[in-house]
Amino acid sequence: DQQVKQNSPSLSVQEGRISILNCDYTNSMFDYFLWYKKYPAEGPTFLISISSIKDKNEDGRFTVFLNKSAKHLSLHIVPSQPGDSAVYFCAASAADRGSTLGRLYFGRGTQLTVWP
């Protein structure tokens, strides 16, 4: 039961252009969303996050947009750089009332390739 879906396994973008990575989720209880970047032979690196009370969060070249009604989020990278080439994972969590912990649910990832 894949509660977080990344339907594009790969994306190829020219350097300097915008990269848009998409993610859909099915669980309406999710209230916190994260993007991770992963290089080969390394663990996932936290990139940016957004709470469900917001619809946009920016950090430098990276912006995450959240559309709760559509259960959809996207990561925009502008401008894209060759060093951004990696697998990008979307993740979500649901704060359990009465608990302070939360597991992350991951999508299958999108391989981004930025070519010169």
Added chain:
Amino acid sequence: ETGVTQSPTHLIKTRGQQVTLRCSSQSGHNTVSWYQQALGQGPQFIFQYYREEKNGRGNFPPRFSGLQFPNYSSELNVNALELDDSALYLCASSLALTPSGANEQFFGPGTRLTVL
């Protein structure tokens, strides 16, 4: 401030054997989560520990067990290894959820387990 470290980096075992993987959390973090990442998949939640107590378990059989120690380091033990246990095992440390629901988890580089 040191990041999350894991040992060993790689491990080869045969079916039926037992394995122990280790994780050292990021300084100041009191929560550790373990994930299994099979080839071509996103990380799948195994379980989580908060201040040495287990909180939450994913859809993994009981032969997957763990511990968290007073210094917040952690172990993942897998008994009676099966071929399908071959995967990258990731440890992530974090602080307990804040009231805002923030749930950034910081990953180690992983242990690549191969079961023959």
